[in-house]
Amino acid sequence: MHDHSVYRKFCDSARRFPASVCLTAEGESLSYAEVHQRVLSLARYLQHELHVSQHEAIIVVADQSRWWLIVSLSIQAIGAVEFPVESAKPANEIAALAEKTGSKVIIVLDTAAAGQLLSLRIVQRSLALIVASGTEPNATTLGNIFESGVGNQRLLSERTIAVSAIIATSGTTGVAKQVPVLQRSFLHAMRVIPRVLKLRRSDVFLSCLPSWHLYARLVEYVAIATGGSVVYSSIPALAGALKTSGVTVFPSFPEIWEAVYRQIISQIEKSKMRIILRSAIRTVIKTDRIFEYWFSRTRYDKQTPSIFAIVKLAYLLPVRWVLQRTIFRAIRRRVSPTLRYAIMGDAPLPLVVDETLRALGFQVLEGYGSTEQCVTALRRPTRNFPGAVGRVLPGVHVTIEALENSGSGAALLGEICVTGPNVFAGYFADMQALKSNPQPPLQYKTGDIGSLDSRGNLVVVGRKINAxxxxxxxxxxxxxxxxxxxxxxxxxxxxxxxxxxxxxxxxxxxxxxxxxxxxxxxxxxxxxxxxxxxxxxxxxxxxxxxxxxxxxxxxxxxxxxxxxxxxxxxxxxxxxxxxxxxxxxxxxxxxxxxxxxxxxxxxxxxxxxxxxx
Structure with missing residues (x-):
């Protein structure tokens, strides 16, 4: 039964690991049992006090918030539909969304946005406003709900619907579209990603991502599927959190690792050993390029290594091994002494950054997906080649619809088409359409151009519309x-x-x-x-x-x-x-x-x- 919804998957982890730490923020930690209790309190309040019914919309206004996971699970527990929006969205746009969806509840997890949104109740007096904290007379706080929920034995009428949340796309080509992301899409990632990355219950996930983005919730859902813990950090506090939080898995975006790369290079340039370190990094990058040519295709057509270069691997690989476990290990530990994986979503790293970090021994694993397809492919630690997005995940099927004059065989270049449990069921039109059982299309044409080899390794080169x-x-x-x-x-x-x-x-x-x-x-x-x-x-x-x-x-x-x-x-x-x-x-x-x-x-x-x- 735990595979029917994200909420049921969480309940399974809470049952198995009640005393394990689930969430940590600002020095405060909550166990799985404590998080579960808060989820039940909020779910009962929504269902019994505010009379939220199955398939009703609830708007959640937040950027990065330690309360988001509790709110999301509560909404899914009663079969309501979450509409996450960023706190910078103007109040009149939130009002329009509330009117379109018929939402009668807005949950605001960003303190700065709460005051602005209180005026929204003047426009729509039927709206109930829940805020993370504060003393506003016209709003209910999460703290009060959690306190009143202690000892509340009112029966929660659990509901499960096909849709987990309505999440907006990035809007790179125009107006952002709203995507109903299915429970099955998240559940597929929650089953498969821990297996392919060998994630453990002891893993600590460091989250700095905005709560309204698909990537943020995917990360936290995967964390609770493993019984791991999530530590929240703001962007300014990241450097310290990487060193002190015990993080082992760090989902992030390119700008963060570009900053880490530049800091490392800056420190190397100030070092008395800079010439030796530069040479060592170049040697390992050269080794990796020879190795990747024979074992993986990438976005970039590098020069074919000579037979002599391949023979050199016999001594280059041991040199690489020694460097990554001595000098480069010290560099990595200055960034984070405990980090296992950095999972890169949303966009690829610059090539030189990707190659340098890999040479230093960082496991920066690029993935491929979108709001419409959740996660399709992911690099594996043992096949982490810059310029590729890794192997297609189990259960997902990818085909390439060839472009004209794109070559043939292993070099076939074309539009990436995806089928599988990760694919969405069409864009949001209205609330009535959500009450039917949405079915994914037979094939989703992503609009991305790439190629696929016989081993299931996917290479993405860009957007069709941008070429x-x-x-x-x-x-x-x-x-x-x-x-x-x-x-x-x-x-x-x-x-x-x-x-x-x-x-x-x-x-x-x-x-x-x-x-x-x-x-x-x-x-x-x-x-x-x-x-x-x-x-x-x-x-x-x-x-x-x-x-x-x-x-x-x-x-x-x-x-x-x-x-x-x-x-x-x-x-x-x-x-x-x-x-x-x-x-x-x-x-x-x-x-x-x-x-x-x-x-x-x-x-x-x-x-x-x-x-x-």
């Missing part, structure tokens, strides 16, 4: 190029697109702090922090530098990265434009920090289509 052909007729996937260029520590964001003369052009947003530090070191500019923190206010300072010496720096950096990337000459940008401002969420970036390419192309049209000098 373009250059003047030579070659198809270019901008994500591949960007993934290489982001390896420079001076890059904050980079977007590659098609210019007016049908060649690739790169729009670069600097990492202003790193760039300013370099300019100061080379006596080009004073190291005034204000210039880096608010570049838009200091255009007179930045514009001449970005058009001159800084542009030259980026050209040299990109040439260094591209020459060893395996990308064809046609895919390499012919022009670089360095922008004197940052990208912002809600404008150039989605809420999940993905570039909105059409918006960027419109905003910087004059730069993209400017004639070459």
């Amino acid at each position: 373009f052909r250059v003047a030579t007729g070659e198809r270019v996937f901008p994500e591949l190029v960007e993934n290489v260029l982001r390896g420079s520590r001076f890059v904050g964001w980079v977007v590659v697109t098609e210019s007016g003369d049908r060649t690739p052009v790169a729009l670069v947003v600097p990492d202003f702090h790193e760039l300013l530090q370099w300019l100061a070191q080379h006596s080009y500019a004073p190291a005034l922090a204000e210039y880096a923190e608010r570049p838009e206010k200091h255009g007179d300072f930045w514009l001449p530098l970005l058009a001159g010496v800084a542009k030259g720096l980026y050209q040299k950096e990109f040439e260094r990265l591209l020459i060893d990337s395996g990308l064809s000459a046609a895919a390499r940008p012919t022009r670089i434009h360095v922008l004197p401002r940052r990208f912002h969420r809600g404008a150039e970036l989605t809420q999940t920090l993905k570039p909105r390419r059409e918006f960027i192309r419109r905003e910087f049209k004059s730069v993209i289509f400017a004639k070459r000098e």
Whole structure:
């Protein structure tokens, strides 16, 4: 029975491990039994006091919250439907969502958003508002609900429906779509991922992800399926949490590990052993490239190793083994003394970052999925090759719908099509449609382009909608190029697109702090922090530098990265434009920090289509 819903799966873990720590935040820990008691208290309150029925909507407003898991499980226990939204969403949009879904309950887990949302009850007086904490007279707090739930023996009428939650996509191509994610999709991940990664009950999962994102809830669901514990940390406190929380599994996104990489490289450059360390890292990367050529395909077509290079593995592999267990181990322990895996979702790491972290012995495991397909593929610790997303998960079937002129056999390139229990059943239309039993389509066409080898290893090269052909007729996937260029520590964001003369052009947003530090070191500019923190206010300072010496720096950096990337000459940008401002969420970036390419192309049209000098 425990496989019928995420809630029942949690109940199974609570029964087996009642005294084990389930959640830890701000120095406070709750056991599985304590979490279960709070889940029951809130579920009874929703069902008996607020009269929430099966298939009714409940809106949950939160970013990262230690209460989210309890709230989510309570909603699923009574067969209601959770609509998670970010706390930055305007009150009028939440009001519109409440009206569309007929929701009569809003749960606010973000203190800053609670005051704004109280005004929503003036517009819709039938709404019940539950907040995480506070003394607002028109809201009920979770603390009060948990306290009143102690000793409450009212029978919970448990309900199970096919839909777990309605989660919004990132909206990279326009308006975000709402996806009813099925119980079966989460349950598949909760069964399979612990098995393929050999997760243990003793594992500690460090969570810094926003609660409204699919990735965040997937991580916590997998944690409770193993009987492991979840430790919450804010982004600013991550460095300390990695060192002191006992974390063994760290699900994260690229920006975090790019920052870790840059910190490591910075420390190496300050070390008296920097020449030896640089050489050691290059040696291990070279070893890995030879090894990966024979055992895995990746996004990048590297030079074929010679027979002599393959013979060199006989001594390179032992050298790699020694380095990763001595010098590199000390580097890893400075980041986290207990970390086993870092699971990378949402987007791939830059190639040089991925290769360097792997060389140092970090197990950064990239996965592939989306809101519509949950998780389709995941790298394994024993087959962790940069440039690939790993093997397709058991129970999932992937086919490649070939593009024209895409090759054949093992090199077949085309749209990735997925079937299996992880696939969604169509986008949200209305609450009435959810009452039927949604069935996944026979095949989900992802819109992603990739290839699949005979061993089930999946390679993703980019989005079909983003690809373009250059003047030579070659198809270019901008994500591949960007993934290489982001390896420079001076890059904050980079977007590659098609210019007016049908060649690739790169729009670069600097990492202003790193760039300013370099300019100061080379006596080009004073190291005034204000210039880096608010570049838009200091255009007179930045514009001449970005058009001159800084542009030259980026050209040299990109040439260094591209020459060893395996990308064809046609895919390499012919022009670089360095922008004197940052990208912002809600404008150039989605809420999940993905570039909105059409918006960027419109905003910087004059730069993209400017004639070459």
